[in-house]
Amino acid sequence: MIEFEDVTKRYPDGTVAVDKLSLRIPSNQITVFVGPSGCGKTTSLRMINRTIERTSGTISIDGDDINGRDAVTLRRGIGYVIQNAGLFPHKTVVDNVATVPKLIGWDKRKAHDTAMELLERVGLDVKLAERYPAQLSGGQQQRVGVARALAADPAIMLMDEPFSAVDPIVRHQLQEELLRLQRDIGKTIVFVTHDIDEAIKLGDNVAVLRVGGKLAQFAPPAELLANPADEFVRGFVGQDRGYRALTFVHPEELPVKPLPDELALQDGVPLGWRNGSEELLPVGAVFKRGDSLRAALDAVLTSPTGCGVCVDDDGKAVGVIDQATVAEALRS
Numbered sequence: 463m464i465e466f467e468d469v470t471k472r473y474p475d476g477t478v479a480v481d482k483l484s485l486r487i488p489s490n491q492i493t494v495f496v497g498p499s500g501c502g503k504t505t506s507l508r509m510i511n512r513t514i515e516r517t518s519g520t521i522s523i524d525g526d527d528i529n530g531r532d533a534v535t536l537r538r539g540i541g542y543v544i545q546n547a548g549l550f551p552h553k554t555v556v557d558n559v560a561t562v563p564k565l566i567g568w569d570k571r572k573a574h575d576t577a578m579e580l581l582e583r584v585g586l587d588v589k590l591a592e593r594y595p596a597q598l599s600g601g602q603q604q605r606v607g608v609a610r611a612l613a614a615d616p617a618i619m620l621m622d623e624p625f626s627a628v629d630p631i632v633r634h635q636l637q638e639e640l641l642r643l644q645r646d647i648g649k650t651i652v653f654v655t656h657d658i659d660e661a662i663k664l665g666d667n668v669a670v671l672r673v674g675g676k677l678a679q680f681a682p683p684a685e686l687l688a689n690p691a692d693e694f695v696r697g698f699v700g701q702d703r704g705y706r707a708l709t710f711v712h713p714e715e716l717p718v719k720p721l722p723d724e725l726a727l728q729d730g731v732p733l734g735w736r737n738g739s740e741e742l743l744p745v746g747a748v749f750k751r752g753d754s755l756r757a758a759l760d761a762v763l764t765s766p767t768g769c770g771v772c773v774d775d776d777g778k779a780v781g782v783i784d785q786a787t788v789a790e791a792l793r794s
C-alpha cells in the first residue's frame with residue numbers, strides 16, 4: 463500500500479500544487495488520479511518516486527517512509543511511463559527496455575532475454591526490437607514505454623497520461639492491453655489522466671482532485687458515478703453518469719431471442735441486416751453474454767433495426783435483444 467498522509471507540495475514560487483493530500487493506494491490494483499488541468503495530478507504522482515520532493519507530510523510504501531530510502535534506488539524499483547513514452551532516441555527498442563535491468567546489474571544476456579519477452583507481452587512484434595523509437599508509431603512507442611517500465615519487475619508502476627498522445631482507436635487498444643496485462647501481473651499501478659472515461663474504465667479506485675491539489679473524492683468508479691461527493695465531482699463525472707454507470711450493471715441472463723431471418727450471417731458471424739435491397743445495413747455494435755448493460759444498450763442503439771446482436775467468444779451470433787428487453791432490464 464502507498465499511503466499519503468497530509469502531503470503538501472509548495473513550489474518555490476509559492477504555488478501550492480498539492481494541499482494536505484491524504485489517501486491510501488491499495489496494492490495490486492489500479493488507482494487513477496483524475497481532475498482538471500493543473501490540479502496537481504502529476505505532482506502527486508512524481509512525489510511517489512521522489513522525482514519531486516514533497517514539502518510536508520508523509521508518503522510511505524508498505525509502512526516505510528520513502529524519505530528514509532535512497533532516492534535513486536527507490537526510483538529504480540518503481541516503473542515510470544509518461545506521455546510520448548520518453549524513450550531514449552539513440553537506443554534500439556530492445557536496449558530501451560533492457561536499460562534498468564542493466565543498471566541494476568543484471569548480465570547482458572538476461573536483460574536482453576527479459577526485454578524480448580516483455581516486448582511480446584505488451585503486444586509488440588519482436589521484429590521491431592532492433593528499430594529505433596522514431597521508426598515506431600505512437601502506439602508502438604507507448605507499448606515499449608510500458609515494457610521498459612516493467613523490465614525490472616517493479617511492484618509499483620506510475621503512469622502519467624501514458625495514452626494521451628495517441629488517437630482514440632489506439633488509445634482504446636492500449637487501455638484494453640493494460641487491463642489484460644494487469645490481470646496477469648497484478649502490479650500496484652498509479653495512473654494519471656484528465657479523462658474521466660479513461661479513469662472509470664481503468665481504475666479499481668479513482669481519486670478525483672480539484673485545482674489546488676485537494677482530494678474531492680476517492681472511490682471505486684461505480685460508487686463515484688452513483689454517489690458523487692459534491693457538485694464539483696458531479697460536474698466532472700458528467701451529465702451522462704447514469705449511462706456510464708450501466709458499465710457496472712451485469713444482468714445475469716438477458717433473455718436473447720432467436721436470430722431473425724433478416725440478419726445475414728457468414729459462418730455464423732453477423733454480416734449485416736437485409737432490408738430488401740442488394741446492400742446490407744451495418745450490424746451495429748455487438749455484445750457478449752455477460753457483458754455490461756451498457757454494451758447491450760450500445761448494441762440496441764447502434765443497430766439500424768433496433769435489435770442488438772449477441773455473439774459468442776468466436777464472434778458468432780447467438781441471438782438478439784430488442785429495446786423492450788433492455789428497458790425491462792434497466793427497470794429491474
Ligand SMILES: Nc1ncnc2c1ncn2[C@@H]1O[C@H](COP(=O)(O)OP(=O)(O)OP(=O)(O)O)[C@@H](O)[C@H]1O
Pocket residue numbers: 473474475477478479497498499500501502503504505506656
Ligand atoms: N516547477 C513548478 N514550479 C511552479 N509551479 C509548478 C511547477 N510544476 C507545476 N506547477 C504548478 O502546480 C500546479 C499543479 O501542476 P501539475 O502538473 O501537478 O498538475 P496536473 O494536474 O498534472 O496538470 P495537467 O493535467 O495540466 O498536466 C499547477 O498550477 C502548475 O502550474
